[in-house]
Amino acid sequence: MNVLRFTTAGSVDDGKSTLIGRLLYDSKSVFIDQLDAVAASSKRRGTELDLSLLTDGLKDEREQGITIDVAYRYFATPKRNFILADTPGHVQYTRNMVTGASTADAALILIDARHGVVEQTRRHSFIAGLLGLRAVVVCVNKMDLVDYREPAFTKVCEDFEALRKAAGLPEVHFVPLSALVGDNVVDASGRMPWYQGPTLLSLLEDLEPIEPAAASDFRFPVQLVIRPRTSEHHDFRGYAGRVAGGRIALGDFITVWPEGIEAVVNGIYLGSQKLQTASYGQSVVITLDRDVNVARTSVLSAGSQPKREASLKARLCWLDSKSHQPGLRYEFRAPGGQGQAMIAEVAKVLNLDTLEYELGDGSLGTNQIAEVVLRCAQAPTTEAYSDQRIMGGFVLVDPVRGATVAAGMIQ
Amino acid sequence: MKEQPSFLDELEAEAIFVIREAYAQFERPTILFSGGKDSIVVSHLAQKAFAPAGIPFALVHVDTGHNFAETLEFRDRYVKQIGAELIVGSVQDSINRGTAQEEQGPLGNRNRIQSVTLLETIDRERIDCLMGGGRRDEEKARAKERFFSHRDAFGQWDPKNQRPELWNLFNGAKQPGEHFRVFPISNWTEMNVWHYIRQEGIELPSLYFAAPRQVIWRNGSWLPVSDFISLRAGEVPITKTIRFRTLGDITITGGIESDADTLDSVIAEVETLRQTERGNREDDKRSESSMEERKKQGYF
Ligand SMILES: Nc1nc2c(ncn2[C@@H]2O[C@H](COP(=O)(O)OP(=O)(O)OP(=O)(O)O)[C@@H](O)[C@H]2O)c(=O)[nH]1
Numbered sequence: 001m002n003v004l005r006f007t008t009a010g011s012v013d014d015g016k017s018t019l020i021g022r023l024l025y026d027s028k029s030v031f032i033d034q035l036d037a038v039a040a041s042s043k044r045r046g047t048e049l050d051l052s053l054l055t056d057g058l059k060d061e062r063e064q065g066i067t068i069d070v071a072y073r074y075f076a077t078p079k080r081n082f083i084l085a086d087t088p089g090h091v092q093y094t095r096n097m098v099t100g101a102s103t104a105d106a107a108l109i110l111i112d113a114r115h116g117v118v119e120q121t122r123r124h125s126f127i128a129g130l131l132g133l134r135a136v137v138v139c140v141n142k143m144d145l146v147d148y149r150e151p152a153f154t155k156v157c158e159d160f161e162a163l164r165k166a167a168g169l170p171e172v173h174f175v176p177l178s179a180l181v182g183d184n185v186v187d188a189s190g191r192m193p194w195y196q197g198p199t200l201l202s203l204l205e206d207l208e209p210i211e212p213a214a215a216s217d218f219r220f221p222v223q224l225v226i227r228p229r230t231s232e233h234h235d236f237r238g239y240a241g242r243v244a245g246g247r248i249a250l251g252d253f254i255t256v257w258p259e260g261i262e263a264v265v266n267g268i269y270l271g272s273q274k275l276q277t278a279s280y281g282q283s284v285v286i287t288l289d290r291d292v293n294v295a296r297t298s299v300l301s302a303g304s305q306p307k308r309e310a311s312l313k314a315r316l317c318w319l320d321s322k323s324h325q326p327g328l329r330y331e332f333r334a335p336g337g338q339g340q341a342m343i344a345e346v347a348k349v350l351n352l353d354t355l356e357y358e359l360g361d362g363s364l365g366t367n368q369i370a371e372v373v374l375r376c377a378q379a380p381t382t383e384a385y386s387d388q389r390i391m392g393g394f395v396l397v398d399p400v401r402g403a404t405v406a407a408g409m410i411q
Numbered sequence: 412m413k414e415q416p417s418f419l420d421e422l423e424a425e426a427i428f429v430i431r432e433a434y435a436q437f438e439r440p441t442i443l444f445s446g447g448k449d450s451i452v453v454s455h456l457a458q459k460a461f462a463p464a465g466i467p468f469a470l471v472h473v474d475t476g477h478n479f480a481e482t483l484e485f486r487d488r489y490v491k492q493i494g495a496e497l498i499v500g501s502v503q504d505s506i507n508r509g510t511a512q513e514e515q516g517p518l519g520n521r522n523r524i525q526s527v528t529l530l531e532t533i534d535r536e537r538i539d540c541l542m543g544g545g546r547r548d549e550e551k552a553r554a555k556e557r558f559f560s561h562r563d564a565f566g567q568w569d570p571k572n573q574r575p576e577l578w579n580l581f582n583g584a585k586q587p588g589e590h591f592r593v594f595p596i597s598n599w600t601e602m603n604v605w606h607y608i609r610q611e612g613i614e615l616p617s618l619y620f621a622a623p624r625q626v627i628w629r630n631g632s633w634l635p636v637s638d639f640i641s642l643r644a645g646e647v648p649i650t651k652t653i654r655f656r657t658l659g660d661i662t663i664t665g666g667i668e669s670d671a672d673t674l675d676s677v678i679a680e681v682e683t684l685r686q687t688e689r690g691n692r693e694d695d696k697r698s699e700s701s702m703e704e705r706k707k708q709g710y711f
């Protein structure tokens with residue numbers, strides 16, 4: 001992969017923004033005028049150079065000294081490009097953390113070496129697991145405040161293991177560091193001779209999280225139909241979308257859903273360019289050899305059959321400040337379907353103290369994570385989220401306010 | 412056919428996806444066209460997203476009345492060439508009507524009151540979506556913005572209360588009178604934009620390339636001499652070889668000294684620059700949160 005998208009996670013004040021600032025600063029990715037502005041703001045606030053101001057760009061964030069919404073930053077080393085999302089730790093803004101994590105390949109989970117794993121560490125780790133982030137780096141931060149001693153680090157690593165299992169996190173790396181001082185972020189630290197592992201940046205340069213959808217069977221949710229209606233392209237009917245799984249080539253058979261009708265791909269276009277194939281992640285226009293009923297949310301597939309069920313088991317992260325009550329209706333939105341839906345059953349809700357799913361009372365409050373059964377008015381075309389992130393993710397929208405109230409992952 | 416798509420290909424695919432979503436979800440989606448490189452790139456991507464059909468968006472230009480002559484020529488030529496409708500909102504008209512008031516004082520300019528004209532144009536043309544070339548790497552408040560960014564009936568952005576945006580599921584639901592700003596190239600950097608312009612052979616106004624120009628030194632950058640600025644005491648116009656990194660209102664867009672007069676030399680230069688591209692824009696220097704404040708009031 002020549003680009004790695006990663007997100008920060010962890011409790012409020014554990015040092016996420018400072019770490020991102022440090023990463024940008026030490027990798028020489030900060031422009032002079034940005035640095036001048038940060039230096040001036042730091043001075044006005046009576047502190048030394050405060051690197052968290054590189055991402056905490058909103059007025060309220062600077063006044064309150066916390067992150068409120070995700071900031072996206074970009075940098076590159078000779079090895080690869082990075083798109084990073086610095087997310088808030090405060091529980092009130094969990095929805096923004098979910099936003100930042102949903103498009104990431106990897107997560108940096110920060111833990112204050114003095115406090116260890118706390119409730120927000122658990123919540124964020126579960127969200128990272130639910131969202132299927134393939135790689136996690138646990139950054140044990142503020143090592144300067146525990147005299148750079150190894151036992152403090154080892155203790156956090158051991159405590160995290162139970163959480164890792166419960167949250168279903170795969171590959172996990174641990175780095176002891178100080179975002180404030182700069183130990184083991186970009187430059188190796190001389191203050192922790194007991195740690196022989198890589199610095200955070202070199203770890204990030206080498207992570208190769210695997211996206212299973214890239215190698216899965218072909219899936220192509222249609223965004224819209226292209227009909228030029230010009231004399232030159234009189235009969236042209238193309239289907240525009242972004243490949244959500246696998247790849248397709250000219251001459252391949254596909255099936256159009258929901259109809260279940262077969263057709264052959266006879267054209268693949270990117271702008272005016274004709275392509276032979278289209279792979280995972282590409283935005284193209286596809287034409288078929290026969291007239292089939294295709295519209296927005298139709299799905300073209302090859303290989304195995306996609307899931308076509310109106311009743312779906314899913315994990316849900318409730319994002320809205322208004323809670324869910326039994327009987328309320330929502331609009332279901334996914335690449336392969338859009339329409340009315342209701343939560344038929346809240347089977348279990350996650351207890352962050354015990355790390356177990358337990359019986360709930362049927363309602364869902366802000367930031368709760370639950371296993372639910374969803375009933376859709378029309379069966380959408382989907383996949384299990386663990387196999388295909390794009391085909392398996394959905395949101396619920398409040399039909400009156402238009403607010404995005406929940407993020408869902410199909411099981 | 413390349414097997415491994417490049418980073419630029421990935422950014423392009425993402426932008427095309429976003430542009431198509433805007434078309435699918437809104438009734439009157441448009442492109443905010445400033446004549447600058449970013450809005451030209453968005454227009455190019457929009458053409459690519461719908462080929463072989465034509466570009467289905469009108470281009471909206473907010474005309475401050477203080478333009479580089481070339482920006483207007485380029486704009487008119489460009490809309491003809493791509494076959495798009497052009498909608499112009501005139502700041503002068505807003506001033507004449509009394510809905511906008513010219514800023515007074517030596518630092519006064521028309522940057523802030525553009526928002527008034529923009530919102531009036533949105534109302535008049537019943538626009539419910541404006542796509543723009545805003546990028547998150549431009550400015551710290553922009554770094555916080557969603558791809559689909561909600562605006563209330565007063566055109567205001569509420570940065571403390573943005574909708575969650577999951578995966579590539581963009582939620583364009585809105586109440587009557589509200590609209591969205593959509594940013595297809597959110598994840599691009601200035602460098603990515605330049606590499607893409609070269610890869611695609613996109614034509615740009617010559618203001619981006621170095622040439623001898625009449626300028627004065629004001630607020631730490633070379634400001635072009637035009638009918639719209641009055642010289643202050645001690646300011647002497649001289650001829651300098653400069654180019655512009657961004658294009659905006661001519662009274663506040665400073666240039667940089669440069670010999671880069673070809674695309675390759677501009678790219679080589681941008682690679683070595685240590686200042687952000689908005690560093691030469693007076694509108695951003697006013698206070699620590701000037702961009703955020705303007706965005707809250709409906710600015711792009
Ligand atoms: N001593 C020490 N202090 C640190 C370190 N990293 C961060 N801090 C301090 O911890 C405080 C919080 O840092 P932030 O970076 O704003 O924390 P955050 O995790 O981004 O907080 P939220 O975004 O609000 O969740 C600041 O005062 C930092 O200076 C570290 O390595 N050592």
Ligand SMILES: [Mg+2]
Nearest residue numbers: 016017066067
């Ligand atoms: Mg922070």
